[in-house]
Amino acid sequence: MNEHPLWTHVEDAKDRFKALSDRVWATPETCYAERQSAAAHLEELTHQGFRVQESIAGIETAVMGEAGEGGPVIAFLGEFDALAGLSQQADVAEQVPLEAGANGHGCGHNLLGSASLLAATAVKNWLAETGTPGRVRYYGCPAEEGGAAKAFMVREGAFDDVDIAITWHPGSIPAVVKGSSLxxxxxxxxxxxxxxxxxxxxxxxxxxxxxxxxxxxxxxxxxxxxxxxxxxxxxxxxxxxxxxxxxxxxxxxxxxxxxxxxxxxxxxxxxxxxxxxxxxxxxxxxxxxxxxxxVSNLIYNPPLGAAMQRNLEMMGPPAFTDLDRAYAARFQETLSEDAILSAFRSLGIVEESRKPLADFVVPADAPPAELGGSTDVADVSWVVPTVQFWGANHAIGTQLHSWQAVAQGKSQPAIKGMVHAAAVMAATGADAFLDPDLRAEAKAALAKAVGPKGYVSPLPQGAVPPVADMA
Structure with a gap:
C-alpha cells in the first residue's frame, strides 16, 4: 500500500470509529426510528470538534456536522438504519437470531456511517494541519431503507451549498460505483x-x-x-x-x-x-x-469516479490476513456457488475461484455494474456531483439484506474494509479540495447528465417523511 497524507489521519482516528460501528450494530433501529444511532453519531461529531446541527430538514434522526472555514464544501454521506427481522448473532456462521424477529444490520449501515464520519474526521484534521481553506461536512442520514430521507433532505435544500458529495456502501469487492440504480x-x-x-x-x-x-x-x-x-x-x-x-x-x-x-x-x-x-x-x-x-436513479460522475479510482488503485485492497480469510471462508460455505460467482460477474470480472475475500480491486476498464436496487443517494447525485465506493467487508458472495451480512458486521474483515473505504473517500475528498479543475469538471459533468430540465423530485407534492407509517 502506498502512502497518502490522508491515510495517516484515518489510521490515527480509526479506533473510535470501530467502536462507533460496533455500538450502532448493537442497537439496530429501522426507518426514521434511529434515535440511539443518531445520538451516537452526534456524540462522536461533538467529540471530534464538529459544529453540529440536529433535525436536518425537520427529520429528527438526520444530523450534520461541519468543520473548517471558507473554500468549497465537501460532504461525506453516512447512514445508520437497520432492517426488520434480521437479528443475528455476530460471528456465527449459521442463522441464530439474537432475538427472534428483531432488527439487524443486514445492509452494513453500522459500517457505512462510521466510515463516512471517519473520512470526514480525517479530512477535518488534514484541513486544520495544512491550513487548507474549505469546509468538510458529515451528513448522518436516516431511513435509506425505504424511507427516502435524502430525497426529502434534497427537497428541503439541505445540500444546496455542497460542492461535492462522497459516500460508499459495504460489499465484498472494492470498486468505484459506475452504474445507475433504479x-x-x-x-x-x-x-x-x-x-x-x-x-x-x-x-x-x-x-x-x-x-x-x-x-x-x-x-x-x-x-x-x-x-x-x-x-x-x-x-x-x-x-x-x-x-x-x-x-x-x-x-x-x-x-x-x-x-x-x-x-x-x-x-x-x-x-x-x-x-x-x-x-x-x-x-x-x-x-x-x-x-x-x-427516489430517483443514480447519476455517475466520471471526473469524480476517475479521481476515486486513482486513489483506490494507489491504495490497493484491504490488507486481509490468513485469519481473516479463514473467518470469511466459514461464511462463504453457507453461500451458493451462484451467489459467489455472481459477485464477481456483476462487476465485470471473470473469476472462477472461491476466494473468500478480495485481494484485488476492480480495474478502471471494467464495465459499469448496475446496482439493481435503489438508493436515496441518487437524489443527492442529481443536485450535487456525487461519487460512491463499494467496500470490501464481507466474504465474497455475501448478499446484502441477509443474516450472513449481519453476522459479519463486527468482524475484523468488516472493520478493515470500513477503514479502507474511509481512506479512499478521504483521499478523494482531499483531491476535491485541492483541485478546482476537478470540482469544475464534476459540476459540468452533472449539468450535462441532468439536462436542461434539471432535477425533478419524484416525491408527490405535499409528501412528508413517513415517520408514523414506517413505525
Whole structure:
C-alpha cells in the first residue's frame, strides 16, 4: 500500500470509529426510528470538534456536522438504519437470531456511517494541519431503507451549498460505483369494503381482502408488459383480521415500484394504480393510495469516479490476513456457488475461484455494474456531483439484506474494509479540495447528465417523511 497524507489521519482516528460501528450494530433501529444511532453519531461529531446541527430538514434522526472555514464544501454521506427481522448473532456462521424477529444490520449501515464520519474526521484534521481553506461536512442520514430521507433532505435544500458529495456502501469487492440504480416509489394501497357474516349473509359483504388479492393477480399479469429492468414488489400490511367467517372490510398492501428512471417509474406506478382501481371495481370496494417515499436513479460522475479510482488503485485492497480469510471462508460455505460467482460477474470480472475475500480491486476498464436496487443517494447525485465506493467487508458472495451480512458486521474483515473505504473517500475528498479543475469538471459533468430540465423530485407534492407509517 502506498502512502497518502490522508491515510495517516484515518489510521490515527480509526479506533473510535470501530467502536462507533460496533455500538450502532448493537442497537439496530429501522426507518426514521434511529434515535440511539443518531445520538451516537452526534456524540462522536461533538467529540471530534464538529459544529453540529440536529433535525436536518425537520427529520429528527438526520444530523450534520461541519468543520473548517471558507473554500468549497465537501460532504461525506453516512447512514445508520437497520432492517426488520434480521437479528443475528455476530460471528456465527449459521442463522441464530439474537432475538427472534428483531432488527439487524443486514445492509452494513453500522459500517457505512462510521466510515463516512471517519473520512470526514480525517479530512477535518488534514484541513486544520495544512491550513487548507474549505469546509468538510458529515451528513448522518436516516431511513435509506425505504424511507427516502435524502430525497426529502434534497427537497428541503439541505445540500444546496455542497460542492461535492462522497459516500460508499459495504460489499465484498472494492470498486468505484459506475452504474445507475433504479428509481422507485413505496406506496400503500388501502381497500375498504363492507363486513358481513361470511356464511349467514355473504351476499351483503364486499371483501377488501378479495380486492387486494385481485390487485396482486392483476399486477402479476402487468409484469409481462413492463420494461425488463422494472420491478414490482409487495407485502401485505393488513389482511383484514384473523376471522375467516367475517367478510373482511379493510385490507392494505404496500407496493414498491421500480424502473430505470423516475419518469418511467412514475408511468409504471400509474399503471399499478389502474390495476388497483380495477380490483376495487370488480369487488365493489373502494381503494385509496398513499406514496410514502420515492427516489430517483443514480447519476455517475466520471471526473469524480476517475479521481476515486486513482486513489483506490494507489491504495490497493484491504490488507486481509490468513485469519481473516479463514473467518470469511466459514461464511462463504453457507453461500451458493451462484451467489459467489455472481459477485464477481456483476462487476465485470471473470473469476472462477472461491476466494473468500478480495485481494484485488476492480480495474478502471471494467464495465459499469448496475446496482439493481435503489438508493436515496441518487437524489443527492442529481443536485450535487456525487461519487460512491463499494467496500470490501464481507466474504465474497455475501448478499446484502441477509443474516450472513449481519453476522459479519463486527468482524475484523468488516472493520478493515470500513477503514479502507474511509481512506479512499478521504483521499478523494482531499483531491476535491485541492483541485478546482476537478470540482469544475464534476459540476459540468452533472449539468450535462441532468439536462436542461434539471432535477425533478419524484416525491408527490405535499409528501412528508413517513415517520408514523414506517413505525
Amino acid at each position: 428509481a422507485n416509489a413505496r406506496i400503500d394501497f388501502t381497500f375498504e369494503g363492507r363486513a358481513s357474516h361470511a356464511a349467514g349473509a355473504p351476499h351483503l359483504g364486499r371483501s377488501a381482502l378479495d380486492a387486494m388479492e385481485l390487485m396482486s393477480v392483476g399486477v402479476n399479469y402487468l409484469r409481462e408488459h413492463m420494461p425488463d429492468e422494472a420491478r414490482i414488489h409487495y407485502a401485505i400490511i393488513d389482511g383484514g383480521g384473523i376471522s375467516p367467517n367475517v367478510v373482511q372490510s379493510r385490507a392494505k398492501a404496500r407496493y414498491v415500484v421500480r424502473a430505470a428512471t423516475a419518469p418511467e417509474m412514475l408511468t409504471l406506478l400509474e399503471r399499478v394504480r389502474k390495476v388497483a382501481a380495477g380490483a376495487a371495481m370488480m369487488t365493489e370496494t373502494t381503494v385509496t393510495d398513499k406514496v410514502l417515499a420515492a
